[in-house]
Amino acid sequence: MPTLRLSYFDIKGSRGQVARLAFELGGVAFEDARLNFADFTARKESFPYGALPILEVDGTVIAQCNGINRYVGKLCNLYPSDAVQAALCDETMDAIEDVSHKVSPTLFLKDEDEKKRAREALVEGPLPVFLKRLAARLEARGGEYFADGRLTVADLKVFVWIRSLQLGVLDHVPTTLVATHAPSLVAHHDRVWANPKIRAHYE
């Protein structure tokens, strides 16, 4: 195994969390380097695209979360070897990035009224539409996993995002949103959560 160091914020969600869970499930040793915001700001210009996560593999720096997830998925037997199944796994991870790009602009709104209006606009349209589309893709493949008929990094990516919605990480987005519009994604979330290694990671 190469020497692996994952650098990300000290939070249990968002873009760096999927690789941590994959390492956990695969039983692959890595350095879990957690940065606070001051560390990040001080080191930001040294990161390839000024952002986290980054993964260092024997010193080679890899940026961009889904490429990291894919690499870690290969190491940890959580990425399909079949090319079509791999593409379906990729599709799912990129879909979550797409919706994250819709939500991101609302994270930095300082005016609370403006943030509330922006979040409510997401709840009125884009989020339910996306949740239904994502659920339809899952259901079309049998309803259990997004690719390869087994747990892959795609499932971890969806799990981390759905978990954040259910926990109410986004103010003004009801924690019942997923259950209302996409119950199969709640069942999917609970399927991943039932894995003892996943639960242990959070507990």
Added chain:
Amino acid sequence: MPTLRLSYFDIKGSRGQVARLAFELGGVAFEDARLNFADFTARKESFPYGALPILEVDGTVIAQCNGINRYVGKLCNLYPSDAVQAALCDETMDAIEDVSHKVSPTLFLKDEDEKKRAREALVEGPLPVFLKRLAARLEARGGEYFADGRLTVADLKVFVWIRSLQLGVLDHVPTTLVATHAPSLVAHHDRVWANPKIRAHYE
């Protein structure tokens, strides 16, 4: 080879163009289904995430452009088999998606003054910063290609985007922007353009 149908708009750029170029270079036969905007609107709800491109592989629908590029790259010998090089290829493709997400909101602004201000704000900061970071990644790997020491789908992705900037596809973004801030990306563009199959595709 599977039966392949790529569906995208009838334009020579943006998210569906990379797969077309990869098919061209790989000499792999595919159906190049081109939709006008009315076709797209009529069929939008049938696409997994309401968007194009999609690729059908023996009838299985794959959405999300970079997953499609990766799948086509594997078929056409334009994707690294080494996992670290693959991750660097992925990093580059996702970086272009990141910057596209910064530009996208300005595409649909109807007020010309507002569009001008938004584009000028991109030119003042985010675009030069991104171009310099992208160029630094290329230069750190020798300056010729983004991964694997040879042409991959990452190079095609960068080429299509740089080409659009150089052609002035975005009003209020100077066509000299890349040359000013990232001359190594102009050289990279010209290296891809020098491929006779690429040039033939456009001519």
